[in-house]
Amino acid sequence: MRPDLIGYRCWYITFQRDKRKLSDYGQPDYTVIPEEGPPKLRLKSLSSDMLWDGPIVHADVKPSCRPRNSNGLYALKTIENAKDYDRGASAYGEVAMFGHIVEHDIGWRAEHMLVKRIWLRPFGLPLSYVAEPIGFQEQIAVVAKLLEARYQCDVIIDSVSDGRTGLDLFLMKAKMGQITVADLEKLLKEFGV
Amino acid sequence: MKLGEVVREFEQPAPNQIEIPDEKVVPSKPIEEPVPA
Numbered sequence: 001m002r003p004d005l006i007g008y009r010c011w012y013i014t015f016q017r018d019k020r021k022l023s024d025y026g027q028p029d030y031t032v033i034p035e036e037g038p039p040k041l042r043l044k045s046l047s048s049d050m051l052w053d054g055p056i057v058h059a060d061v062k063p064s065c066r067p068r069n070s071n072g073l074y075a076l077k078t079i080e081n082a083k084d085y086d087r088g089a090s091a092y093g094e095v096a097m098f099g100h101i102v103e104h105d106i107g108w109r110a111e112h113m114l115v116k117r118i119w120l121r122p123f124g125l126p127l128s129y130v131a132e133p134i135g136f137q138e139q140i141a142v143v144a145k146l147l148e149a150r151y152q153c154d155v156i157i158d159s160v161s162d163g164r165t166g167l168d169l170f171l172m173k174a175k176m177g178q179i180t181v182a183d184l185e186k187l188l189k190e191f192g193v
Numbered sequence: 194m195k196l197g198e199v200v201r202e203f204e205q206p207a208p209n210q211i212e213i214p215d216e217k218v219v220p221s222k223p224i225e226e227p228v229p230a
Contacts (some may be wrong), residue, residue: 004208047194067199074194085194096208105197114208 004096006116007075007108008082011043012087013143014127019049023025039125041126043115046086055115055151065102065109072102072109081106090124091147092158093117115151119158120144 018035032049043052050060057073059065065072075095076082082092099111120143127139144155 002206005205064204067202074196076194076196098205098207100202101205102202103200105200107194107196109196110205112207 005098005101005108005110007077007097007110008079008092009075009095010082010086010092011149012046012049013041013090013120013125013147014044015039015041016051019051023160039059040138040150041143042150043091043118043147045184046089050114052151055153057113057115059111064100066100069100070109072100072111073097074107074109075105075113088124089121090126091118093119115153117153118147118151118155120147120155121158123177 006026016034017037018040019032020035021032023029023031045052050057053137059072061071063069063071073095075097076085079092081095085092093115094117096114096116097108097112098114101111102109120140122136122140125140127141127143129134140150140157144157148155
């Protein structure tokens, strides 16, 4: 039996509604619009709008990955490279790749991926930084449980990455467009304003 | 994401835990239990 092909990558974690594509990714008129319905907590690719709905995902651009194109789902060969690729990414993890594969020096492009394990970086999560009614640690635990249910895999809290200051957290949320009044108030308190 | 130079391309089978049920052994509707007289 052939062993699984394992790679590593990172994601943002978003809490948003489904989106519907009005045209294909890569086309000049590529457009997505939000769908009706409740927002969902999901992994999101760093370099595209692609949302990871479940444990198995498929490259959304045809033709599939080939040596002469740049299509496919990307993964790196080492977890260290995945962690370092974007230190601001809210999650990194292990994936198994299958289907058509293009191997590169430091990674792969794949037609399909299975999410096998996720590490969360608490500082990048879409959380409220207000202590009440639900504390920060409890929110992280809820996010981990929701992701475990969606991706049917282990979700591990990477507490080593959580050595950031309040300003770091604020800047991270600003980058993701998730600043709230509570965040501003908390930051002002830290600076004694 | 920059992955470096292309090394090779190949087909990789699905991971072991992904198994499509064999339709021949999975009934399409529940098997009705005989009702005791």
